[in-house]
Amino acid sequence: DGGITQSPKYLFRKEGQNVTLSCEQNLNHDAMYWYRQDPGQGLRLIYYSQIVNDFQKGDIAEGYSVSREKKESFPLTVTSAQKNPTAFYLCASSPSGAGGTQYFGPGTRLTVL
């Protein structure tokens, strides 16, 4: 089945540690995105990538980093510089010419202790 997978579903880390969230898609989509969701808020864009080996900062990129070495994969690293990393993280992808439609993974809930 085609889709977007994120792993793990739940992640716990100690304060000060970097952590990497996985996002893989087998939909052959060109663009991929990372969002952060906090209770009572909409989704906020962290980073996006429209093509392999290229990515751009979104609205809240500080304290995060990404890579796009393969079309299928867009991992997100939450660094120790992120002041409030506990949140629900969602990965999405979209094909070219989708008119804005994005397809979402199941999300990873990160809790920093």
Add this chain to the structure above:
Amino acid sequence: GDSVTQMEGPVTLSEEAFLTINCTYTATGYPSLFWYVQYPGEGLQLLLKATKADDKGSNKGFEATYRKETTSFHLEKGSVQVSDSAVYFCALSDMNTGFQKLVFGTGTRLLVSP
């Protein structure tokens, strides 16, 4: 910049009641409009979309009409079910950034009781 405003929740209804969730937007140009749904602990799923004025998106009994004159895209369903309990997000595609960025509202939680 572009923005989306949704009614605050939760919206609490009994099964088979009529549902309306209001959504208004501010945008330059002519964005596409979307409703996404999020079930507990899951990612977002596209519910419906409309790409131009007066278009009606529909899916699973839900409908929304792109109203340019009132800059609105209200979500409606004639008879809700318990299984419709979820958070609903209105969104628009912002074409001003050079790529198809989605701008989301804050979400409206729907609770349907038997």
